[in-house]
Amino acid sequence: MAIPKKALAFLKQTGELSSFTGRFFSEGFRPPYEFGEFIRQCYLIGNKSLPLVGTTAFIMGMVLTIQLRPALISYGVESELPFIVADAIIREIGPVITALIFAGKIGSGMGAELGSMKVTEQIDAMEVSGTNPFKFLVVTRVLAATLMLPLLVLLADSISIIGSFIGLNIKGVMSFRLFMDDIFQYLDFTDIFPPLIKTFFFGFSVGMVGCFKGYFSDKGTEGVGRSANSAVVVSSMLIFLIDLIAVQITDLLGFN
């Protein structure tokens, strides 16, 4: 039976991405560490994605609240509104929306940056300058993405909840104190920790895919553009895939 070309290419990519990830684990934890570059990447990642993440998070919280309110009023459970919105944000909307924006901004940036470093021989230049480019460029970026995305998600969740509070006060009246009490009365660890853990995996896969696509970019400006583009597509798909696996696991453990 003939295997379609597309399927073969997909399998090949998957294999290469896996061995790239394997290389991350085998080389990444061996000294010397590029600590300074890691800190610089963390700063750049946070700095670049904060405005976008903050704005979208605020709007999501507000819109969700305004849209849910009439339905909850008609069921007579308007007082539950703060918790319902907060739980939806913390469990799903915050992590996934933030991760997708992160993929669009940071993943594509990594694909384009490493891609252009590759085609202009900057990666070769690093290697002859006594530097392991995989450690200097890839390991630092992947670790920075893995660490920064969860922090950004926590921040996005908080901003969303503030957005929700404001959305609630456009039509009705509720004090901030009562609003927060309402949320924390029901919220427990199983609402907060499983989603936080999955964001580490989101961040890791955005970093890994972005670096992979850039590191093996084709020659020419077209190749660089393609790397940036497919970094976003592939890592967005992976985010949903991880989300799907995560919900199965939390379900099995009885955390849902």
Added chain:
Amino acid sequence: MPTKEKPYKSDEVVIDVRDLSISFGSHVVLDGFNLKLHKGEDMVVLGKSGSGKSVLIKCLIGLLRPDSGQINVLGQSMDSLKQDTLDHIRARVGFLFQSNALYDSMTVRENLEFPLRRHWTRMDQHQADDLVMEALKNVGLEETVDMMPAELSGGMRKRIALARTLILKPEIILYDEPTTGLDPITGREITDLMVDIAEKYQTSSLIISHDMKCVQHTAENIAVLLNGKCHAMGTYEEMLSSEDPFIRQFFQ
């Protein structure tokens, strides 16, 4: 150009390539290539686009692994080297990349400091500053020290790349098409700079080029690369008077 009695100044061989072969998939690029570079010698490798010139010099500093053959650089065999021995050799061999390979995200100063800090880890800021300024002075671009590569012209970028190559005082410099993509006047300036550097620091150089102006001024010996092999070897004058149709192409 003064004619030379002996094509090279010393019997010491700094680069020795024997039967080098490398292919990518089914595409054979180098197929039993041989070359010897002596200390203090400036040699040009001539070859058409895509004939494997860049592949050849990337093999010399271990950026690419040959399928077979021996490479000796500064008396060290390049296969199965430990990472720190390899880094040690790379610190003594400068490489000027065809696309300059300046780090876009760093200033000129940071670009020049990069190989310094990486190869010579024990160095204080004062020493580093001095070396950066000395290297920039060599290429006549001291005023660009705090600029970004994107703010520089093509010729300036080539000079900064050359300064970055020189900063470690290499014994051998490998030039990958140093004048390609530059206008003739700038190309001439770079060529003059290469000649000055070879004289001032007594380096040996391997120059890849098909710019005959550059070849004429820099080459003591010329090796012609054809079909993955060293097709011919000789001085500039010998090549100029050659009857071989393939060699003649370069001089037209």
